[in-house]
Amino acid sequence: MKILVPVKRVVDYNVKIRVKPDGSGVDLANVKMSMNPFDEIAVEEAIRLKEKGVATEIVVVSIGPAQAAETLRTGLAMGADRGILVKTDETTEPLAVAKILKGVVEAEAPGLVILGKQAIDDDMGQTGQMLAALLGWAQGTFASKLTVEGETLAITREVDGGLQSIALKLPAIVTTDLRLNEPRYASLPNIMKAKKKPIDEKTPADFGVDVAPRLKVLKTVEPPARKAGVKVGSVADLVGKLKNEAGVI
Template identity: 85%
Template sequence: MKILVPVKRVIDYNVKVRVKADGSGVDLANVKMSMNPFDEIAVEEAIRLREAGKAEEIIVVSVGPQQAQETLRTGLAMGADRGILVKTDATTEPLAVAKILKKMVEDEQPGLVILGKQAIDDDCNQTGQMLAALLGWSQGTFASKVDLGEGTVDVTREVDGGLQTVKLKLPAIVTTDLRLNEPRYASLPNIMKAKKKPIDEKSPEDYGVDVAPRLEVLKTVEPPARQAGVKVADVAELVSKLKNEAGVL
């Protein structure tokens, strides 16, 4: 079976995000970029399924600028077999990405698509669900456990009330949550091998998809700074402040 793993290039999660002075967006100049953490979990899960003998080939794909090739190389160094870069410098929204992935799925015919539940830059949590709708495939979101069987996959999901297990018919879409696994570090030999693994370059036009944004960002602002706390003398003063100043009582 073939597994398709979409990955996204985002600002590294350890970097403090800065907003541009004019409020037009986030400052990306000289900022460390890396693979979206949820997508790392997806790559790791695909590799584990292959190591268990339940998959034969892993394809990592990304939609983004030329630099996204580095993100694909990370996936290849972890253990993926080949990559596909859909090169575009435009800001891509989840629906455009889902449409590209739909065409890619039709070309590659994977039995399973595993991707992160959301990207840490826009936090949309939409691409996996949109892709499932476009393909008409079963979907298991927020997966904390994936058990691949014969023609089916059991996905344990994290929901508000605890855990829910759903049985999906293959082919299917699975989006990963944090507790699914712990991604491995790429070893130096695998990093060197990844340089020789193939990455095909495509464009949105190759798939007949218009990636022009449908949404307009009016302004980007930083969250308000947290104000310093104050000490209160007794419970009565605390209740008074909660009622009259905070307005929560």
């Protein structure tokens, strides 16, 4: 079985985001970029399935600028077999991404697509669900456990009330939650090998997709600065401040 893993290039989670002075967006100049953490979990899960003999090939795909090839190389260094870069300098919204991925799925014919439940830059969490709808495939979102049993995929989902267990018929779409696994670090030999692994380049036009944004960002602002706290001498003082000053009790 072939597994397709979409990955996104985002601002590294350790970086403190800066807003441009004119409020037009986030300042990306000289900012460290990396693979979306949820997508790293997806790559790791695909590799584990290959190590168990369930998968025969892992293909990572990214949609973005030329620099997204670095993100693909990270996935290849972790253990993926080859990459596909759909090159575009436009900011792609979830629906456009899902349409492009639909074209990639139809071309590659994978038995399973695993992707992160959301990207840490926009937190939309829509692409996996949209892709499943466009393909007409079964979907298991927010997966914290995944087991392949023949042509059936057993998923444990994290939901508001706890955990939900479902069974899906392959082919299927799975989106990963934080507790699914712990991604591995790529070893130096694998990083060197990744440089020789193939990356095919495509464009959105190859899949007949218009990536022109449907949403317009009017303004980007930083959250308000957090006010300094105060120390209290006793529980009575704390209760008094909560009641008289904060008005929360």
